[in-house]
Amino acid sequence: MVPRMQETQPLNDVWRFCGMQKNDSEQFAALLLVTKVVQAGAIDAKTRRRIFDAVGFTFLNRLLISRTPDGCPDHIFQALGLTLLACFCTDPSLAAHTQVLNKIPTLNEVICRQHQDNLAMKPVIEDAYQCLFAIAETPAGQQHLLDHGSVSALCLTYQSQNHGHSRALQLLKILLNTMGFQCWKKSKSELMDVFCMLCREFCQSEDSKKFELCEILSFFLPSPPSLTSSPLGIECLKNTYTGLSSILKSKLTVSQRDPALKLSSCLLSDYGIDWILADSRRARSKFLSLLVNLACVEVRLYLEDTVLEEDERQAVIAACYGIIEFGMMTCINAETLLLTQEQKLQLIDIMTEAFGAVVYYLKQVDLERMHSPFIFASVRILSAWLAEETSSLKQEICDLLPFLVHYARSLFSGKVEINQLSCQIAKIRLSEDSSKSAWPRDVLRFLLPGLCHLTAEEKPREILIKEGFPSLLLLYFCSQWEAFNSNHQSLPNHTDVEMSIQTSCGIFLNLVVTEPDLVRQEDCFSSLLSLLMKSAPSLVVNTDHLVLAANFVTLGLMIYRILSNSSVLSTPVVSTFFKSAIHLLSNAHFIKANPEENTSNIAVTGQYFRCWDEISELWFLGMQAFASCLPLVPWLPQLVLESGWPRNILHLLDQASPTSVDMELVTAFQGLLLQLAKHSRQCEDLILSEGGEQKANLYGMAALEQHLQGK
Structure with a gap:
């Protein structure tokens, strides 16, 4: 029992x-x-x-x-x-x-x-x-x-x-x-079957279930190019577009519209405009304009009227940020023919108002709220705007710069932690094998392009200097160089690291050119020079990173002009750096024969030609800086002479057709040859022995010709 x-x-x-x-x-x-x-x-x-x-x-x-x-x-x-x-x-x-x-x-x-x-x-x-x-x-x-x-x-x-x-x-x-x-x-096949089923339901539904499905589809969206590479995927996109179009063109409550904005943001992020499968280009452009307009309105309504508190709508506004960013990229991309010029101007106007609301919102942020992923998302979208547009909202941006510097410093120093979920809300792309700490504190990565533009202008540059931005930038620069120089070059974010270093060099160049007294006064510049001179040689020999090498060499030369009397570096380090600079600058050009016309031209060598658009300005600035260093370093002319560079330049000029050589290149060569002739008797003798006086006359190098004739 x-x-x-x-x-x-x-x-x-x-x-x-x-x-x-x-x-x-x-x-x-x-x-x-x-x-x-x-x-x-x-x-x-x-x-x-x-x-x-x-x-x-x-x-x-x-x-x-x-x-x-x-x-x-x-x-x-x-x-x-x-x-x-x-x-x-x-x-x-x-x-x-x-x-x-x-x-x-x-x-x-x-x-x-x-x-x-x-x-x-x-x-x-x-x-x-x-x-x-x-x-x-x-x-x-x-x-x-x-x-x-x-x-x-x-x-x-x-x-x-x-x-x-x-x-x-x-x-x-x-x-x-x-x-x-x-x-x-x-489970790709099974998930695709469910996704297609959901898309059909979403397209056909005319009741409240349509809005439920709209929210669910955001989670099921497969990564590109899964949908654009198959007829079944195209059908899913068409059903999704049809369903979204009927929602967004209707008068809706906030709770009904929000899922549609989220899904649209995900689709734009993953598939660009390819998912807008309207019947005509005009219909596609009108729908994209509608999306961007709706996103801008939502951003303004929320940021201008809300109290600074965490709420569920912040995820929707972050999605609107993604829509606005795509609209902004579409407007500035000359190759995108979807939008008319009139539509672009209209969108730029409404986006400017939305970014004004972002600035207004960030001005209210206090120290206790800096942990918020929504603040990160807001700074990130503003950074994207600043990277393309610094002429609008100038005063508002200047007023916000102290906050941006403080915020960047707080995240970089580890005072603010952003976890994996926060990264998703803030629209930071993390790969599947990335660790949680891959980019959580790197708000500077997004800010740098805009700050590069701003440091070229006097007023924002003064504010950034006052806020101690150069010292912060050096710390960031060092951390990125360490990451780049590690053994993890296969990581997905390695290209981002390299781009951040290059943009940092651009900012430092702006400061060095416009604020030489700051370079003499701030210790961070001597530390930067030390890093550049020690690191440039390893970059110069690696043609895979030629743009980065050009940045290091040119920036190092520009700083050395100002700090040449500093005892920050030993002679061997300086000598090795200048050898690297000679190697980089002297190997940019060669003689290219033109058999059809029986002439020869000076052309950019192959490895430089691939990235000449990115490094040409750096090369010309580097030539100018190198020439100005010759009077400052007594042994440098002899080093140049031993490298064979002067003779190579004269041979280039000798073999080329004078009318084919660009005057900017002639000016660069003249600046170097003139300084060599002025500060080294041996260099002067070489130039004369190679017909330097005649070449100076032939190419219109008046200053060099006058100096040589005086001898």
């Missing part, structure tokens, strides 16, 4: 009752009673744990795999086991237990099974979903679900519209939100 138990008996005695039973029959009967208590929900965590300790997994495992005896309801053992398992899974520590994770295949099988109208199985399915959701909430649970095929099982469940298919979609949404790339990699 199984001891009877009154339902009024205290719950904390249940666990003891389970443990008293001596065989399977008694324990099974006891568990039936326990199940009633569990299903009633009147159980606390302590009692739940005691029940688990009494039952354990051994008997539970037998319940899940044992066949139901003849004459008993189907799946009664499994139903009892899943009810208990669902109860145990409400304890996070139990949900992460190996024995629970081992049940994932069984849970997948339960939710996929076709049950038709069997009402008795619905509670079993609900219990299975409760277990799956509990597992997904554990730190490693989602990976286990992925590894055990739950994504495919959930997709099949939704396609079959089995009982609980809405919960399957909800769980898929959770998995895709955090592990989207891995989910698509493992």
